[in-house]
Amino acid sequence: MLPEPIPYFPQSYFKANRDALLALLPDESMVILGGKTETIRNQDTSYPFRQDSDFEHLTGFLEPDALLVLCKNKTDTTYILFVNERDPVMETWNGRRLGPCGVREQLNVDLSFTLAEIAEQLPKLLSGAKHVYSSIFQTSPNIVNASRLIKNALKHIHSLARSGIYPPVNFHDINPLLHQLRLIKTPLEIQMLKIACDISVKAHIAAMQMTRANVMEYQVASTIHHVFENHGGTWGYGTIVGGGDNGCILHYTQNNQALNTGDLVLIDAGCELHGFTGDITHTYPVSGTMNAAQLAVYEIVLSALNKATQALKVGAAYSDFHNIAVRELTLGLKDLKLLSGDLETLIETNAYKRFYMHRTGHYLGRDVHDVGRYCSAQDTDILLEDNMVITVEPGLYIPSDADIPKEFRGLGIRLEDDVVVMGKTPLNLTAALPRDPNLLKDIIGIY
Structure with missing residues (x-):
């Protein structure tokens, strides 16, 4: 007899993980983490995709190239994902994607955008934060480079200083907090x-x-x-x-x-x-x-x-x-x-x-x-x-x-x-x- 499939974690588990992390952060904080990208094995062949452990721990999202943003204000929190958009042609070749609508429906995301919208949306999000937490020492070429995306967004915010829009001033490494929770x-x-x-x-x-x-x-x-x-x-x-x-x-x-x-x-x-x-x-x-x-x-x-x-x-x-x-x-x-x-x-x-x-x-x-x-x-x-x-x-x-x-x-x-x-x-x-x-x-x- 073949073994019965073991179900994946419920979405309540990932929400509890996010809540536990955000509870450790001050108000007006933002967490920005990149997910794993696909890794080339040789020529045009990739290794089987395996999500970054930190990213999966907080999202349960198992597709490549995503970016997670968590915002904590005095009264509420916001869960945001940037993901690949739906593409019927690519999905025929490489498998189904959830896309922005799918992650909102299936992963209880508050806001979702395509990867192409990062340059527009990330400066808006960062301008409302005093503290930014990310994996600032992450150097792997197989992880979405959140530090580079943050740097690009900060350049844009600095250009808006005359409009009264200012960047966050406190940047922190998220790993010590997140990893102690995972321990x-x-x-x-x-x-x-x-x-x-x-x-x-x-x-x-x-x-x-x-x-x-x-x-x-x-x-x-x-x-x-x-x-x-x-x-x-x-x-x-x-x-x-x-x-x-x-x-x-x-x-x-x-x-x-x-x-x-x-x-x-x-x-x-x-x-x-x-x-x-x-x-x-x-x-x-x-x-x-x-x-x-x-x-x-x-x-x-x-x-x-x-x-x-x-x-x-x-x-x-x-x-x-x-x-x-x-x-x-x-x-x-x-x-x-x-x-x-x-x-x-x-x-x-x-x-x-x-x-x-x-x-x-x-x-x-x-x-x-x-x-x-x-x-x-x-x-x-x-x-x-x-x-x-x-x-x-x-x-x-x-x-x-x-x-x-x-x-x-x-x-x-x-x-x-x-x-x-x-x-x-x-x-x-x-x-x-x-x-x-x-x-x-x-x-x-x-x-």
Whole structure:
């Protein structure tokens, strides 16, 4: 039976996001944000369009080239979109557009204009504002350049000074405010993340079930992507399928090698659904069972995963769970005799970084490495709050160097879960993925 489609967010969700942002701004403020443009893949072929995360968060509008304007006055707010106009010829080639009338009807926009009207309308809107908020450090060529449009509008306003029309005088970066709002997830967002994570778990299990020696890494990836798309999703980032020592390459994406008997395979893959992505890493044996060295390293990483996850509690410092993982991994490396010496000294001198060179997690949401501050203005760790979503991904990557015992050379093991901070008991959104080595045998089979 085919899975039922998952509905998109209601318009009330996007209105709540806009209202939350505007509530942080003074009266006589304006927010101006550009949406994503289409990105050329080669010649006249574009990549599949994916809206900018900030823009989608505030609008739910999924067409390219748009401009958002939010106005806040003492008594009311106004929601304005500039969009591509309807064009029957272009729509025959490239798909339907809402156009200005469509966005008013379907997205509850107060005012809508075509892109061609920006030069006329934006100066009028800006002349009534004292504070302008935009992504002033945005430099991506694939985002509508709001800063350039603002600059052009200001030139026009300056030319009207003798008429008593003056430009705004306060310009602010919107990102710190908007990104802190995005950091704390709403119930609807956590629900969507849970669905995306459930699909991601199904994809990882499907990959385990088809894994055999001589299967190509890209064939495993295609199985994963089929599950994503069969549920109405897509990949949230480039899928990693690293067999053998390819698992020691943190961002390995070539996925062009055959899996070998006796090797492990590391898979980092997450489904994006309606703008929110899961992010799961699993490592398991191609042949169903691990040898003694593989199992020893795997159990160290699994212990670090479990202990670090339990540290994600309200009021804890952000770095606490990373420090717990580092301690557990370093202790394990000592037990394997890959490191020697005093535990505290090994941690203080970063000796473990030969085998574990990245942080233990990151924020998760609309972006796989989601937005939000990790440190306060005083450069101290922020404290965890309810409804932050954080990945926990300890790993060990053992190089094939001459001083490494042969049985450990080229072992790359990473395990990653997606966790919601909830009081003193974290909620693991990806707990359904089997991690117990004995359960892995039943899923993969023994070959």
